[in-house]
Amino acid sequence: MNKESKIPAPTIERLAYYSRPLESLLNSETPVISSEKLAHLCGVNPAQVRKDLAYFGEFGVRGVGYNVRDLLWEIKKILATDRDWTLCMVGMGNLGSAIVENENFKKRGYKFVAAFDSDPTKIGRTLPCGLIIEPTNRIGEFVRDLKVEIGVITTRPHEAQRFADLLMDSGVKAILNFASIQIRTPECCEVENVDFAVKLENLAYHIAKIL
Amino acid sequence: MNKESKIPAPTIERLAYYSRPLESLLNSETPVISSEKLAHLCGVNPAQVRKDLAYFGEFGVRGVGYNVRDLLWEIKKILATDRDWTLCMVGMGNLGSAIVENENFKKRGYKFVAAFDSDPTKIGRTLPCGLIIEPTNRIGEFVRDLKVEIGVITTRPHEAQRFADLLMDSGVKAILNFASIQIRTPECCEVENVDFAVKLENLAYHIAKIL
Numbered sequence: 555m556n557k558e559s560k561i562p563a564p565t566i567e568r569l570a571y572y573s574r575p576l577e578s579l580l581n582s583e584t585p586v587i588s589s590e591k592l593a594h595l596c597g598v599n600p601a602q603v604r605k606d607l608a609y610f611g612e613f614g615v616r617g618v619g620y621n622v623r624d625l626l627w628e629i630k631k632i633l634a635t636d637r638d639w640t641l642c643m644v645g646m647g648n649l650g651s652a653i654v655e656n657e658n659f660k661k662r663g664y665k666f667v668a669a670f671d672s673d674p675t676k677i678g679r680t681l682p683c684g685l686i687i688e689p690t691n692r693i694g695e696f697v698r699d700l701k702v703e704i705g706v707i708t709t710r711p712h713e714a715q716r717f718a719d720l721l722m723d724s725g726v727k728a729i730l731n732f733a734s735i736q737i738r739t740p741e742c743c744e745v746e747n748v749d750f751a752v753k754l755e756n757l758a759y760h761i762a763k764i765l
Numbered sequence: 766m767n768k769e770s771k772i773p774a775p776t777i778e779r780l781a782y783y784s785r786p787l788e789s790l791l792n793s794e795t796p797v798i799s800s801e802k803l804a805h806l807c808g809v810n811p812a813q814v815r816k817d818l819a820y821f822g823e824f825g826v827r828g829v830g831y832n833v834r835d836l837l838w839e840i841k842k843i844l845a846t847d848r849d850w851t852l853c854m855v856g857m858g859n860l861g862s863a864i865v866e867n868e869n870f871k872k873r874g875y876k877f878v879a880a881f882d883s884d885p886t887k888i889g890r891t892l893p894c895g896l897i898i899e900p901t902n903r904i905g906e907f908v909r910d911l912k913v914e915i916g917v918i919t920t921r922p923h924e925a926q927r928f929a930d931l932l933m934d935s936g937v938k939a940i941l942n943f944a945s946i947q948i949r950t951p952e953c954c955e956v957e958n959v960d961f962a963v964k965l966e967n968l969a970y971h972i973a974k975i976l
Contacts, residue, residue, distance in 0.1 A: 634973030648863035752781040762845030
């Protein structure tokens with residue numbers, strides 16, 4: 555991790571993508587993978603893979619490839635996914651429910667320990683994962699007691715900033731926001747705004763050129 | 766659009782993000798915005814905004830800013846969001862339902878015209894938007910008849926590639942994939958793989974450094 559402070563954000567995002575096929579390869583007991591094969595599995599070019607991994611020192615063996623277990627372990631260490639994280643969900647509509655029950659999250663150590671909604675017909679309901687939906691006016695108390703590190707927001711846009719502020723005031727260090735508004739956070743907190751429509755606009759841009 | 770062929774993918778993605786506050790400003794009848802203000806609203810730096818917009822020619826007036834209506838219109842033209850798109854959804858669990866009913870998608874001209882699932886208990890159910898859930902074995906027929914342009918997949922990972930192939934064989938030009946597997950597509954089709962856990966891993970990377 556000799557150059558870690560200079561790692562560009564797109565490399566960090568690609569590292570997460572590289573880890574996906576590596577996990578499958580580890581499960582199927584494949585010991586080694588070439589940069590060409592890994593690139594193909596991830597839909598990027600091999601030079602990109604080699605460049606991204608070079609940020610973290612010399613992994614591969616020329617003409618042989620990368621040791622799958624070592625590479626995956628190193629990526630997980632870099633991304634800090636070699637530990638568990640505590641999360642809470644604000645907004646238990648279809649999207650919130652889908653994310654809280656997501657097996658992929660659980661498998662990667664992202665554990666939802668609380669779920670909130672302001673709809674009285676949802677409050678008190680027990681989810682398949684065993685959590686009970688709590689009222690949003692108890693966010694502060696739960697976040698502090700359960701030491702929640704990451705808050706996920708799937709509320710309507712006009713409520714999102716207020717809940718983000720409440721989460722941060724209660725000690726959350728990062729927010730993943732799915733409400734269709736850009737959330738502003740102070741320097742001390744990280745935020746990722748996820749807008750599905752942006753992904754569709756990327757697609758539309760590319761296919762409009764070929765239609 | 767003098768340099769359009771060289772526009773980097775991150776710029777395209779940021780254009781979509783820039784359009785969000787511009788829409789609000791247009792609705793509130795704000796005629797002009799500075800690059801500083803737009804950058805602040807989008808959480809990027811002003812130099813980035815100016816650089817991104819410079820790909821498309823000279824928009825702004827030095828010391829004054831950008832005309833909100835013109836800039837939004839130009840971005841929509843570039844992103845091809847000045848027209849409607851027809852979409853179908855494969856997989857009507859919580860996530861599929863959340864996306865099909867998403868008001869933000871509808872507002873931006875992304876219209877779901879069909880929804881599919883292979884679960885017999887879901888097939889035939891009428892959704893709040895009026896669509897009826899159809900069996901996945903009718904995907905080809907519906908996609909051809911309704912001229913579906915973009916397919917969205919929210920199935921379990923092991924089924925995703927098969928449905929992607931079926932969608933593409935039936936004439937879909939682009940796929941937005943939420944299943945936690947990288948979908949491979951031929952050159953003729955665009956694909957965006959969306960993996961929420963990647964966003965969490967980005968957050969984890971950043972907050973692990975400050976904890």
